[in-house]
Amino acid sequence: MTNDEICREAIDEFGINFQYDMLIEECSELIQACVKVKRGMSTASLIEEIADVENMIMQIKYIIENKTRVNSGFKIDWNEFRNLKLKRFEQLLKLRKFEKISAPYRTGEKIEKEEGRIEDEKE
Numbered sequence: 001m002t003n004d005e006i007c008r009e010a011i012d013e014f015g016i017n018f019q020y021d022m023l024i025e026e027c028s029e030l031i032q033a034c035v036k037v038k039r040g041m042s043t044a045s046l047i048e049e050i051a052d053v054e055n056m057i058m059q060i061k062y063i064i065e066n067k068t069r070v071n072s073g074f075k076i077d078w079n080e081f082r083n084l085k086l087k088r089f090e091q092l093l094k095l096r097k098f099e100k101i102s103a104p105y106r107t108g109e110k111i112e113k114e115e116g117r118i119e120d121e122k123e
């Protein structure tokens with residue numbers, strides 16, 4: 001089966017609302033896996049949950065694309081949206097590099113180093 005065929009069959013079998021619920025559920029499992037990795041546990045469950053979320057995102061994209069096409073004929077260019085967001089993030093990184101943004105956007109690790117809770121890695 002192609003990915004589109006799997007998406008179509010999943011929607012026919014479970015319905016659109018259920019697929020949104022599954023995306024929510026898989027996102028929550030991904031969040032839990034992230035917390036466990038931060039506590040030093042293996043990345044195995046994180047890898048599995050990333051795959052689960054990606055598969056649900058694929059299905060939700062399929063739902064959105066097909067609704068959008070039926071309604072307007074407009075084809076969503078996911079790569080264009082992703083690249084636009086990535087460009088914005090790149091600009092944020094550049095701003096941070098020159099220390100032109102305020103403290104609330106510091107990373108957790110940087111905050112911990114600045115507050116002396118963790119030390120810089122020894123060479």
Ligand SMILES: [Mg+2]
Nearest residue numbers: 026029049052
């Ligand atoms: Mg899962």
